[in-house]
Amino acid sequence: QIIRRFSYNIERKNVKRLCHTKRLLTVGGKYPGPTIFVHEGDNVEVKVTNMSPWNTTIHWHGVRQLRSGWADGPAYITQCPIVPGGTYTYKFTIISQRGTLWWHAHLAWQRATVYGAFIIYPRMPYPFPSLVEAEIPIVFGEWWNGEIEDIETDMKLYGSGPNSSDAYTINGLPGPLYPCYNKDTFIRTIERGKTYLLRIINAALNDELFFAVANHTLTVVEIDAVYTKPFKTKAIMVAPGQTTNVLITANQVPDSTGMFVMAARPYLSSVFPFDNSTTIGFLKYSTPNLKITKTHVKSFTLPSNLPEMEDTPFATEFAEKLRSLGSPEYPCNVPKKIDKRVITTISLNLQDCPVNQTCKGFKNKKFYASMNNQSFVRPSISILECHYRNLSTTLFSSFPERPPHPFNYTGVDPLSENLNTEFSTRILVVPYGTRLEIVLQDTSFLNPENHPIHVHGHNFFIVGSGFGNYDVDCDPKYYNLIDPPERNTVAVPVGGWAAIRIVADNPGVWFIHCHLEEHTSWGLAMGLIVQSGQHPSQCLLPPPDDFPIC
Ligand code: C2O
Numbered sequence: 001q002i003i004r005r006f007s008y009n010i011e012r013k014n015v016k017r018l019c020h021t022k023r024l025l026t027v028g029g030k031y032p033g034p035t036i037f038v039h040e041g042d043n044v045e046v047k048v049t050n051m052s053p054w055n056t057t058i059h060w061h062g063v064r065q066l067r068s069g070w071a072d073g074p075a076y077i078t079q080c081p082i083v084p085g086g087t088y089t090y091k092f093t094i095i096s097q098r099g100t101l102w103w104h105a106h107l108a109w110q111r112a113t114v115y116g117a118f119i120i121y122p123r124m125p126y127p128f129p130s131l132v133e134a135e136i137p138i139v140f141g142e143w144w145n146g147e148i149e150d151i152e153t154d155m156k157l158y159g160s161g162p163n164s165s166d167a168y169t170i171n172g173l174p175g176p177l178y179p180c181y182n183k184d185t186f187i188r189t190i191e192r193g194k195t196y197l198l199r200i201i202n203a204a205l206n207d208e209l210f211f212a213v214a215n216h217t218l219t220v221v222e223i224d225a226v227y228t229k230p231f232k233t234k235a236i237m238v239a240p241g242q243t244t245n246v247l248i249t250a251n252q253v254p255d256s257t258g259m260f261v262m263a264a265r266p267y268l269s270s271v272f273p274f275d276n277s278t279t280i281g282f283l284k285y286s287t288p289n290l291k292i293t294k295t296h297v298k299s300f301t302l303p304s305n306l307p308e309m310e311d312t313p314f315a316t317e318f319a320e321k322l323r324s325l326g327s328p329e330y331p332c333n334v335p336k337k338i339d340k341r342v343i344t345t346i347s348l349n350l351q352d353c354p355v356n357q358t359c360k361g362f363k364n365k366k367f368y369a370s371m372n373n374q375s376f377v378r379p380s381i382s383i384l385e386c387h388y389r390n391l392s393t394t395l396f397s398s399f400p401e402r403p404p405h406p407f408n409y410t411g412v413d414p415l416s417e418n419l420n421t422e423f424s425t426r427i428l429v430v431p432y433g434t435r436l437e438i439v440l441q442d443t444s445f446l447n448p449e450n451h452p453i454h455v456h457g458h459n460f461f462i463v464g465s466g467f468g469n470y471d472v473d474c475d476p477k478y479y480n481l482i483d484p485p486e487r488n489t490v491a492v493p494v495g496g497w498a499a500i501r502i503v504a505d506n507p508g509v510w511f512i513h514c515h516l517e518e519h520t521s522w523g524l525a526m527g528l529i530v531q532s533g534q535h536p537s538q539c540l541l542p543p544p545d546d547f548p549i550c
């Protein structure tokens with residue numbers, strides 16, 4: 001078995017975008033960070049050395065981390081931070097996973113600049129028929145001209161509303177709709193007649209994105225490192241935390257420049273003062289004698305196949321087309337029966353502004369977010385370590401398994417008691433092997449975005465989803481228990497619900513949270529403890545020697 005070793009130096013570096021130079025937190029001075037390439041079955045070791053003045057951690061988003069929760073990374077959930085000057089080596093094995101995942105810092109809003117692709121080559125050949133000429137990572141991000149820490153503080157302290165970044169980016173580059181685009185536009189040359197695999201990752205902090213390439217059809221073949229039944233589409237929707245692999249064939253007739261525009265813009269169910277701009281890049285058919293100039297880059301039209309910002313019908317249809325491949329080699333192991341069903345609201349909330357403070361949220365109140373009206377408070381110690389050492393603690397309490405109040409979320413009721421929230425560290429504890437269903441009910445308060453709910457340490461199956469209120473007597477009858485999509489992040493439809501099934505086969509402590517960074521900061525999160533099983537192979541392994549302590 002092969003050990004792949006990487007070393008990450010967390011350091012600050014000056015980076016210029018939109019004509020602004022800023023000192024960013026980076027891995028090895030790179031923005032975005034390096035791409036990791038590994039193979040299915042590899043042992044991976046990443047030595048992280050913190051040369052910055054801030055605490056940090058790194059999370060391997062979507063990597064199952066079977067029994068290796070110590071390497072998962074979310075600060076204060078599975079580990080204490082790596083302090084300035086400290087090091088920690090994340091060690092884990094890639095077991096039965098292949099495809100596109102990613103990695104990012106998992107403390108405060110550091111993932112704004114500390115992120116990159118994590119690519120796992122499969123043991124067996126790709127299950128799709130086309131010959132892939134080359135693979136092209138397409139990583140979406142956001143850029144702020146201001147200091148990330150200030151934006152985060154503003155949001156937390158004053159409960160300010162929708163933040164908006166100054167640009168979206170493709171592989172760190174905003175493109176020609178933004179100032180100083182000349183060097184900062186992503187252009188990739190491809191050859192006419194050949195097929196390419198785009199590995200698309202939404203690493204943006206707060207927005208779901210539509211993505212399309214002018215004149216070309218995309219064939220979706222994988223989501224969140226799980227193969228899907230291939231289908232053709234004019235565009236895709238990808239939520240923060242999600243990845244999507246598509247095939248694209250260069251089968252169009254190019255003009256003399258050979259340039260085809262690719263573009264990503266946010267999906268919002270209603271107009272809101274977010275960053276509603278568009279990032280642009282190019283796929284360019286190789287035209288040997290042409291040198292790309294500023295004018296080539298500046299003269300483009302947006303792809304007509306890119307959905308409009310409020311295109312909920314497209315977002316819904318796209319999500320419904322996603323199906324697990326479910327082949328003999330890659331079966332879909334959705335649990336047909338469950339041991340436990342938890343129903344939780346996922347909500348934005350308001351709290352009165354503390355005296356002598358001005359709040360920038362809605363109606364001079366502060367924004368919060370919650371699951372079953374509990375806003376998650378991060379403890380100052382690692383929950384995983386407490387759990388492993390059997391340290392009894394009063395810091396955590398059990399997660400409520402039903403919404404505390406009756407609800408009807410088909411309308412907006414700004415006076416509802418459901419707008420209130422409490423603050424605590426809530427954890428759902430389940431025995432090893434539990435077949436768990438979690439129903440995520442969006443409350444439709446104050447929020448125009450799908451909540452992309454991400455589960456650490458497990459994949460899950462999206463067995464059902466819909467608009468309006470979840471009906472426990474009726475909706476389960478219509479679940480897809482044959483080939484539901486398997487992923488690690490589900491975009492719960494705004495004003496609707498999604499039901500996910502998880503086999504809790506990974507002992508440890510796992511974070512479940514909204515992957516809109518703003519909502520996580522406001523408390524839209526919970527913990528999941530999967531207890532160890534009877535057999536030694538069902539137990540969490542001991543922590544490594546260099547495990548950071550608080
Ligand atoms: Cu992508 Cu909790 O993370």
Ligand code: CU
Pocket residue numbers: 450451452514515516519520524
């Ligand atoms: Cu959210």
